[in-house]
Amino acid sequence: xxxxxxxxxxxxxxxxxxxxxxxxxxxxxxxxxxxxxxxxxxxxxxxxxxxxxxxxxxxxxxxxxxxxxxxxxxxxxxxxxxxxxxxxxxxxxxxxxxxxxxxxxxxxxxxxxxxxxxxxxxxxxxxxxxxxxxxxxxxxxxxxxxxxxxxxxxxxxxxxxxxxxxxxxxxxxxxxxxxxxxxxxxxxxxxxxxxxxxxxxxxxxxxxxxxxxxxxxxxxxxxxxxxxxxxxxxxxxxxxxxxxxxxxxxxxxxxxxxxxxxxxxxxxxxxxxxxxxxxxxxxxxxxxxxxxxxxxxxxxxxxxxxxx
Amino acid sequence: xxxxxxxxxxxxxxxxxxxxxxxxxxxxxxxxxxxxxxxxxxxxxxxxxxxxxxxxxxxxxxxxxxxxxxxxxxxxxxxxxxxxxxxxxxxxxxxxxxxxxxxxxxxxxxxxxxxxxxxxxxxxxxxxxxxxxxxxxxxxxxxxxxxxxxxxxxxxxxxxxxxxxxxxxxxxxxxxxxxxxxxxxxxxxxxxxxxxxxxxxxxxxxxxxxxxxxxxxxxxxxxxxxxxxxxxxxxxxxxxxxxxxxxxxxxxxxxxxxxxxxxxxxxxxxxxxxxxxxxxxxxxxxxxxxxxxxxxxxxxxxxxxxxxxxxxxxxxxxxxxxxxxxxxxxxxxxxxxxxxxxxxxxxxxxxxxxxxxxxxxxxxxxxxxxxxxxxxxxxxxxxxxxxxxxxxxx
Numbered sequence: 263x264x265x266x267x268x269x270x271x272x273x274x275x276x277x278x279x280x281x282x283x284x285x286x287x288x289x290x291x292x293x294x295x296x297x298x299x300x301x302x303x304x305x306x307x308x309x310x311x312x313x314x315x316x317x318x319x320x321x322x323x324x325x326x327x328x329x330x331x332x333x334x335x336x337x338x339x340x341x342x343x344x345x346x347x348x349x350x351x352x353x354x355x356x357x358x359x360x361x362x363x364x365x366x367x368x369x370x371x372x373x374x375x376x377x378x379x380x381x382x383x384x385x386x387x388x389x390x391x392x393x394x395x396x397x398x399x400x401x402x403x404x405x406x407x408x409x410x411x412x413x414x415x416x417x418x419x420x421x422x423x424x425x426x427x428x429x430x431x432x433x434x435x436x437x438x439x440x441x442x443x444x445x446x447x448x449x450x451x452x453x454x455x456x457x458x459x460x461x462x463x464x465x466x467x468x469x470x471x472x473x474x475x476x477x478x479x480x481x482x483x484x485x486x487x488x489x490x491x492x493x494x495x496x497x498x499x500x501x502x503x504x505x506x507x508x509x510x511x512x513x514x515x516x517x518x519x520x521x522x523x524x525x526x527x528x529x530x531x532x533x534x535x536x537x538x539x540x541x542x543x544x545x546x547x548x549x550x551x552x553x554x555x556x557x558x559x560x561x562x563x564x565x566x567x568x569x570x
Numbered sequence: 571x572x573x574x575x576x577x578x579x580x581x582x583x584x585x586x587x588x589x590x591x592x593x594x595x596x597x598x599x600x601x602x603x604x605x606x607x608x609x610x611x612x613x614x615x616x617x618x619x620x621x622x623x624x625x626x627x628x629x630x631x632x633x634x635x636x637x638x639x640x641x642x643x644x645x646x647x648x649x650x651x652x653x654x655x656x657x658x659x660x661x662x663x664x665x666x667x668x669x670x671x672x673x674x675x676x677x678x679x680x681x682x683x684x685x686x687x688x689x690x691x692x693x694x695x696x697x698x699x700x701x702x703x704x705x706x707x708x709x710x711x712x713x714x715x716x717x718x719x720x721x722x723x724x725x726x727x728x729x730x731x732x733x734x735x736x737x738x739x740x741x742x743x744x745x746x747x748x749x750x751x752x753x754x755x756x757x758x759x760x761x762x763x764x765x766x767x768x769x770x771x772x773x774x775x776x777x778x779x780x781x782x783x784x785x786x787x788x789x790x791x792x793x794x795x796x797x798x799x800x801x802x803x804x805x806x807x808x809x810x811x812x813x814x815x816x817x818x819x820x821x822x823x824x825x826x827x828x829x830x831x832x833x834x835x836x837x838x839x840x841x842x843x844x845x846x847x848x849x850x851x852x853x854x855x856x857x858x859x860x861x862x863x864x865x866x867x868x869x870x871x872x873x874x875x876x877x878x879x880x881x882x883x884x885x886x887x888x889x890x891x892x893x894x895x896x897x898x899x900x901x902x903x904x905x906x907x908x909x910x911x912x913x914x915x916x917x918x919x920x921x922x923x924x925x926x927x928x929x930x931x932x933x934x935x936x937x938x939x940x941x942x943x944x945x946x947x948x949x950x951x952x953x954x955x956x957x958x959x960x961x962x963x964x
Contacts, residue, residue: 502867506864564869
């Protein structure tokens with residue numbers, strides 16, 4: 263399936279980790295220097311997985327997700343640096359002349375200069391995040407009418423990138439928790455020697471791997487499959503799985519760090535709050551489970567989606 | 571029913587995709603509306619014994635046309651191909667409402683070690699199993715050795731050309747009707763733990779073998795207890811070397827934990843479709859909308875994970891302790907779909923006598939075995955903690 267060998271993947275992974283650790287703002291330009299388009303051409307699925315998992319692991323804030331959306335929506339002819347609002351949430355401050363508003367069944371635009379006083383710093387769960395919220399009614403935006411498949415594919419692409427990023431955040435949170443519980447001693451031995459702790463960590467690991475394999479399978483389908491409905495369903499399932507995984511992983515991460523996990527000085531909260539916002543973007547795992555259930559109960563036969 | 575000709579057989583052996591397409595055509599009703607598979611389509615058998623017999627007839631029917639011979643080597647009754655072909659067969663059978671024949675659950679666990687460690691035995695036993703003429707039971711657990719498998723006590727003592735087996739096995743699936751038992755037995759000292767174990771095939775009809783069916787709470791004889799009273803077994807029935815049984819068992823477990831997961835996912839997806847058809851318009855079902863979505867997600871994750879593992883095994887990779895991740899996904903999906911069916915049916919599940927409620931109740935009880943058999947949920951988590959995460963030992 264993959265044209266990239268293990269050695270190349272390891273090298274790319276560490277180059278990406280370096281990039282994200284340095285200055286997230288320069289990542290998009292630096293990818294060109296890395297020859298990213300060649301990697302995408304060799305294996306687009308692995309490229310997406312690597313890029314967004316590493317972004318997740320680094321807890322980095324970039325506008326890579328916007329570029330996924332604008333690339334998918336290229337036929338609309340908007341500048342590829344356009345800011346995107348995901349159900350009213352943007353990845354950072356508005357820097358483009360026009361803002362694109364993307365949701366499951368609607369895509370529209372609004373001129374940036376109509377947004378004076380309507381862009382609010384997001385001071386919620388992820389306090390240090392760059393998130394902004396737009397305070398805007400749908401009627402104030404200009405509805406675009408791309409072909410239905412184009413919108414559906416765009417939403418699927420964005421959801422899969424988000425899901426891969428959540429997997430990266432989870433993976434790093436599991437590693438952090440493994441390291442903490444292996445070092446921290448109570449009753450004269452490391453916490454990770456206690457069965458309850460070990461089983462919690464194993465559960466977090468399994469949840470992360472379940473999300474990873476589902477996201478990869480959905481990315482393969484999005485690349486190879488022509489049936490847009492199948493792609494939409496698979497992307498919902500993958501983002502549901504990733505969102506559900508972060509709920510398990512973050513619950514265990516906070517619990518297994520003890521009181522330290524609640525503090526501002528520990529890093530745990532950064533994983534919890536970033537994963538929490540990524541879960542919300544384009545549909546939380548709770549909302550997606552409901553949506554999947556609605557479609558099934560309305561008479562949609564459950565597709566097998568995965569073949570051998 | 572149509573039969574596979576030699577030219578098509580070569581095509582299918584080379585391409586699981588071509589095989590899948592051909593199977594889909596073969597297993598569906600014919601264009602004139604007649605159905606060579608009518609006997610098995612969404613069949614319900616009143617007892618586990620009748621289920622085994624019905625599944626045996628389905629295997630015989632498939633074998634006669636050549637349809638279940640892909641994925642097996644030619645020396646053992648097969649027509650070539652690899653593990654992926656077998657996975658394709660189970661998927662297509664389940665999707666066509668024919669179910670996954672029960673004997674193949676054990677077949678998929680036990681034949682990889684047979685082929686790998688005892689090709690002569692495989693050549694003798696596999697063709698009969700593929701034709702549904704016999705099926706096997708897995709004799710691992712004992713009354714005093716469940717999760718702690720290495721403490722098992724059933725003994726095999728070498729005596730000339732034979733081993734003399736004495737002891738007891740328990741929780742043997744398909745045991746009530748199995749023709750042979752593939753047993754892990756102690757050939758070393760009682761204290762030798764996993765170093766003193768061997769794997770051996772014991773025929774049911776040998777003098778000294780007694781089988782007692784064990785009904786699970788649904789009332790079906792899904793399990794059995796097997797007693798061995800100085801049973802003389804030819805020494806050539808050994809799988810692998812004497813005292814090397816643990817390695818054979820570890821080799822086997824990666825197949826048990828992946829193909830079983832795939833088979834289970836295929837059956838559950840079809841049952842999920844049944845559940846939706848049966849209950850989508852029931853009053854009150856709307857309150858469970860999100861649960862339907864979650865179960866679907868559990869099933870697709872299980873498919874994605876077990877498909878990946880099967881592809882890796884087919885490519886000759888060693889899976890090892892990572893198979894615990896498949897097993898955890900399997901247990902979650904099995905429990906979730908059956909709990910959902912229970913909650914959707916409510917009072918009818920608890921007290922009703924409709925065939926649908928009866929069916930779901932039986933399967934609900936059987937589904938409780940998913941986090942127990944083949945290594946309990948707790949054992950899987952410990953394996954991941956030890957061997958994947960590398961945590962300090964307990």
